[in-house]
Amino acid sequence: MNLDPDKFEDLKKAEYYHLLALTNTNLNYGDQAVRNFLESRQIYIENGLEEKVAETNLDLANLLLTMEGENRMYKSYLNEFASYSRKSKLPINFVKLYKSMGTADLFDGKFTTAMQHFRKALEYNRISRDSLLESTIRCNMAIVYSDIIELPESSAVCIAEAKRFRPKNDSGTLCNILINESSLYRSLGKYKIALDKLFEAKAVPLPKYERKTRLVILENISSLFDSIGNYEKALEYRNQYVKVNENLGEIGQTLYINNLINRLAVKERESENLRLKIATYSIAATLGGIIIISFITYKNITRKRKLAEQQKIIETQRLENKISEQELQHIDKMLETQEKERQRIADELHDDLGSMLATLKMNFQHLELREDLASAEKKWLERTDELIDQTYQKVRSISHLKNLGVAASEGLLQSVNRMAEKMSIPGSLQVNVIPFGLTNRLENTTEVTLFRIIMELCTNAMKYASASEINIYLNQHEDESLNILIEDNGKGFDVSEITRKDGIGLKNIEKKIEQLGGTFTIDSTPGSGTTLIIDLPI
Structure with a gap:
């Protein structure tokens, strides 16, 4: 049965x-x-459905x-989605946006x-707590750690997280996780386990991207067998890869297959049953040996260089950790000092200055009771009394703000909530x-x-x-x-130009949160307000 979309209404057609x-x-x-x-x-677009666009x-x-020759065209569409995300301010849109931006960076x-x-x-x-997106992002990070940065431990952590968040019925994500595990074991030299993971992935039924994923699996299986000498x-x-990929260029395929056939022949010449082929492939074998030896030598030199660099990085990290610990201790002392100073100022304002103003008011009230005062003098006394009242209320207000904190019973x-009430100014700041769930x-x-x-x-923000x-x-x-999450509609700023300001400062706040085992994220653009995110295990 063929459907004619021209007979549909606009939205149904879309x-x-x-x-x-x-x-x-x-x-x-x-x-x-x-x-x-x-x-x-x-x-x-014609129907003004911004979210659907x-x-x-x-x-x-x-x-x-993902399309060869077309991947530069993606930018304009991704930029439009970025503009919509900033306008909608929905966290799920930012998750999708930064995931796609990260994928684009991988291609670049x-x-x-x-x-x-x-x-x-x-x-x-x-x-947003979207488990499928969480698992997919962890898979992408695992690829970078295992294949590019060469940090297998970090890759293993990402794969474990991807498994934890994967929706149970999502076979596509399961297949990607298995492919990533294979890549991890390959980087560790565990080719047998790497092959087992690929065969597991090959057996997973895929509802979408079936051919593209099969090509990746078959190519990796062929490459692994090549690496262990099973030509x-x-x-x-x-050959299975060629059959699946009908559009693969013939020249590239022919060269690759001829290379495999030649390497297979080099191996077969070692058998006594193939003595007649020794002369034919002796040059190829010699060249192959030179290439392999050169490659192994290069890998050894590279490995030693990397070990030296890693040792240097470890020493640098140790030094940075010591400096960081000292900074955190300094922040703790500074916070403790600030807390004591706030309490001292609040006590002095309330007890000493407050009492003095109350006594002064009583004295003025006694003066006002005198009958021998001229009318002008009474006006001055009344005005002074009003000023004392205003000063007393101001002192009380400052005292309460300075003493604002977390009461044991609250x-x-x-x-x-109490802080928000005191900070809010009708018509100026809300x-x-x-x-949610803070019980x-x-x-x-x-x-x-x-x-x-x-x-x-x-x-x-104020x-x-x-x-x-x-x-x-x-x-x-x-x-x-x-x-x-704290967001404001202020003028925003360039995050890359953060400098230390009065108070404990954004950098010190970040370090303090890290000391508590959490993370601190700043998202701000000039003219578009600021969003600050604190995530903390409790």
């Missing part, structure tokens, strides 16, 4: 083309999928990234930038507190530290960002983690 594009993507018909996406996108832009960008060979984007995607996913199997799986949430108390020292950090960040609205999100998750 959905039809979008689904058709996804189907063609899964079947590896990239050119047709691009045409379908563009048809769907145009209808969404953004979704299609992201699908187009991700598809064009910008591996450091790619890892930064993947980590940023993970930070936003702490709020018969290497040739067998290379906890973090109530203290933050501070909102949005809690359990934290350790008192942790609550005090977090409260001071939140107050410092909100004060910065003083430096000229914000008129500050939102504080306090989220306590079931996995015993705390997420604090």
Whole structure:
């Protein structure tokens, strides 16, 4: 049964083309999928469906990234999705955006930038908690660690996390995890386990990207057999690769297969049954031996150089850790000193200066009772009495602000609510507190530290960002983690140009949170406000 999309209403037609594009993507018909996406996108634009346009832009960008010769065209669509993400401010859109940006960096060979984007995607996913995206991002990071940076321990951690977050029924992610595990074991020289993982991946039924994934698996199996000297199997799986990939260039395939056949013949000449072929392949064998010896020598030299560099890095890290510990101790002392100084000032204002003002007021009231005072003198006394009242109220207000903290009976949430009430100024500044799941108390020292950090960040938004609205999100998750997100509508700033300011400073806040085992993320653009994210295990 053939469907005629021209008979559909606009929105139904757009959905039809979008689904058709996804189907063609899964079947590896990239050119047709691009045409379908563009048809769907145009209808969404004409109907003003901004969210659907953004979704299609992201699908187009991700598809064009994987298409040879077309992967430069993805940028305009990804940039449009980035603009929509900043406008919508939905964390899930930022997860998808930074994941795609990291993938694009991998294609461009910008591996450091790619890892930064993947980590940023993970930070936003702490709020969105999308398990499929989490698993996919961890898989991408594992590839970089095992194949490029050569940090197998980090790759193993990423793979373990990818397994933990993988949705149970998602066979595509399972297949990718197995391929990544194979790559990890190959980098460790465990070729037998690497092959076993690839055969496991080969047996996984795939609902989408079936042919493209099969090509990756078959090519890696052939390459592994090649590495262990089993050229018969290497040739067998290379031929399977050729059959699956109907569009592979004939010249490239012929050269590769001829190379495998020659290497197979070199191995076979060692057998007594093939003495007649020794003369034919002796030159090839000699050249092959020279190449292998040269390669092994090069690898040994490279390995020694890397070991020396790694040792230097380890020593540098040790020194940095010592410096970091000293800085953290300094921050603790500074916070403790600030807390004592706040308390001392509050006590002096309340007890000493407050009492003196109260006594002064009583004396003035006695003077006002005298009957022999002239009318002008009474006016001066009344005016002075009003000034004393104003000064007394000001002293009380300063005393309470200086003494603002986490009371033992209140906890973090109530203290933050109280702070928001005192900071809010009708018509000028509104501070909102949005809690979720914050039912359990934290350790008192942790609550005090977090409260001071939140107050410092909100004060910065008032003083430096000229914000008129500050939102504080306090989220306590079931996995015993705390997420604090503070966003303002201020003027924003360039994150790369952060300098130390008054107070404990953003850099010191970051170090203090790291000392508590958490992470601190800053996302800001000039003119677009600032978002600060704190993630903390509890």
